[in-house]
Amino acid sequence: MLKIKKLTVQYGPLPALNEISLEVKHGEVVSLLGPNGAGKTTLLLTLSGILKTTEGRIIFEGEDITNLNPHKIVSKGIGHVPQGRHIFPTLSVIDNLMMGAYLHRDEKKEIKKDLEWIYQLLPVLKERTHQRAGTLSGGEQQMLSIGKAMMGRPKLLLLDEPSLGLAPRLMDEVFATFREMNRKGLTLFIVEQEIHLSLSISSRGYLLRNGRVIKEGSASTLMESRELMASLGGYLPDVYIG
Ligand SMILES: Nc1ncnc2c1ncn2[C@@H]1O[C@H](COP(=O)(O)OP(=O)(O)OP(=O)(O)O)[C@@H](O)[C@H]1O
Ligand SMILES: [Mg+2]
Structure with missing residues (x-):
């Protein structure tokens, strides 16, 4: 599904990643x-x-996405749950989840289904639907960050x-x-x-x-x-x- 070939990434003169290959x-x-x-x-x-990247290739499902x-x-x-929970603290839980669905924003019916599946998987998000994300506990914010990425399917x-x-x-x-x-x-x-x-x-x-x-x-x-x-x-x- 994912193939990484000899990937090298540099911030400055020294490589932070040096010819990484994995799949x-x-x-x-x-x-x-x-x-x-x-x-x-x-x-x-x-x-x-x-x-x-400066060198190397990233192949996803046979396609070069480097x-x-x-x-x-x-x-x-490809969804990404970044280190340190990137959520919008002033928005509600539901609004954060909807931000995750922006690519499919016209598919109202499907989004509703995705939301039901995420609420089933992460029930705490359902209980807190209208709470501001910034007031969630650390663990709840982590769940929200995962849920948000899942809304991108x-x-x-x-x-x-x-x-x-x-x-x-x-x-x-x-x-x-x-x-x-x-x-x-x-x-x-x-x-x-x-x-x-x-x-x-x-x-x-x-x-x-x-x-x-x-x-x-x-x-x-x-x-x-x-x-x-x-x-x-x-x-x-x-x-x-x-
Ligand atoms: N924006 C940046 N500019 C310069 N160097 C950076 C930058 N971001 C990360 N680095 C350096 O690149 C190296 C790899 O950092 P990275 O954040 O990928 O490590 P990590 O394995 O995720 O570590 P941790 O477990 O602490 O999260 C480190 O030496 C770090 O200091
Ligand atoms: Mg890290």
Whole structure:
């Protein structure tokens, strides 16, 4: 579904991403793991067309989407839940969700159906329909950010640290929702530092460090990986990383 080939992205003279290659297949949940500053957010921003690449290609469903502008990429079926919940705090929950549906704004009937499905998936949003988004709790804002991206009817959803700032119980709930969304056909690419939680719903994963993929494999292989533990668990010294 998504193929990234030798992608390089630079902010200044140093590359933040260095010849990254990876893929996500239809129907998969794939984790992108790595320590702070590894380049995870940079990769998602590039996939969404917000950052431009200097080298490499991004292929989505057989089509080259490298450096297309962000709204074109949304219309191809890639949704993005950015790090830090980009919602409109002065607008109500429902108005935020409608902003997510702007590409389909003329399809009133379908939007109503999408909304029902999102309310079913994230019932807290239904309870809070008319509340101003800025007054929602952190967890509720995270749900709204996910719901807003879902209103764009993505085939592939990119999630940037969805567990950030959530209490453990809520994290479990959010990840159970992801599992459910995946079961209904949505493909997920999840950036996380909660490695166990993220790998528990993933089939595969990649470990990013200093802008490079240093390890990839099945979720179970990664769960036992020394490199992963060294990068994120922090109890093995660097000298062990091959
Ligand atoms: N706008 C920018 N200008 C210059 N450098 C940047 C910019 N944004 C990010 N960087 C640098 O690029 C590198 C990768 O950052 P990125 O935000 O992609 O990391 P990350 O893996 O998402 O980290 P975190 O887990 O902390 O969110 C970092 O060294 C960061 O300082
Ligand atoms: Mg980040």
